[in-house]
Amino acid sequence: MLSACSWSWFGLNCTPRASAVHATGSLSVAPPHDFTYVPAVxxxxxxxxxxxxxxxxxxxxxxxxxxxRNGIARSLAISGFHLDTGTRVLSGSIEKFTVDDERSPTYWTLKMHYVVTDTTTRKxxxxxxxxxxxxxxxxxxxxxxxxxxxKLSVDALIGDPGFVRSVN
Known part of the structure; x- marks a missing residue:
């Protein structure tokens, strides 16, 4: 029997993806209402x-x-971030989220604006x-x-040295 991963004409991608970066830090992830979905607004x-x-x-x-928001929190936790502590909070806006599925394969595009705020100074x-x-x-x-x-978006965020510095 052939594995489904060998059926290349279906466009299956069975290569395991490792997280781009393993980093640590402490922050909270804001509630969903602090992640504005701009196209809906x-x-x-x-x-x-x-x-x-x-x-x-x-x-x-x-x-x-x-x-x-829940996907961001899960991805950060899996990557080693402590989410229930710290004086930094992550929020943001979903500026674009689209699916191009006229043909195979399908392309999902996510444009996220991330903001880390210090809860003591509110800056x-x-x-x-x-x-x-x-x-x-x-x-x-x-x-x-x-x-x-x-997860791909969070990997890009974690790969940004400025983000890692802001939560450590």
């Missing part, structure tokens, strides 16, 4: 919809900002925007594709 899509090229949009059970100590593009097979689970795309 602008009235372009509803809060639970990701813009999609093949249909009107992918509708999630919950809001996009909650799914992204921004770090700010950056990261844009990532995740390739996935056409019929991948939306949940898995969202988690993979958010």
């Amino acid at each position: 602008n009235g372009h899509v509803s809060p639970n919809r990701i813009e999609n090229t093949a249909m009107t949009g992918l509708v999630l059970k919950g809001d996009v900002n909650e799914a992204v 921004v100590v770090f700010s950056t925007t990261k844009t990532v593009r995740q390739k996935s097979p056409k019929f991948t689970s939306n949940t898995i594709a969202i988690e993979d795309t958010v």
Whole structure:
């Protein structure tokens, strides 16, 4: 029997992905309402919809900002960050989240603006925007594709020395 990973014509990618960087630090991740989903605020899509090229949009059970925020928290915890301590809090805005699935493979694009704030002084100590593009097979689970795309964005954030300095 052949492994599904050998079926290259389906576009499966079974290569395990390692986290880009293992870093440590202490911070809190703000609640979902502090992760603004800009396309929804602008009235372009509803809060639970990701813009999609093949249909009107992918509708999630919950809001996009909650799914992204929870994915960020999971990815940071897996990477070694302490999330329940520290005087720094991570928030941000989801400036763009789209799916291009007219053809196979599908491309998920996430543009995130991250902000780290010192809770004692209420001053921004770090700010950056990261844009990532995740390739996935056409019929991948939306949940898995969202988690993979958010993880890729968090890997880019963790790879930024300014971010690591801001939470240590």
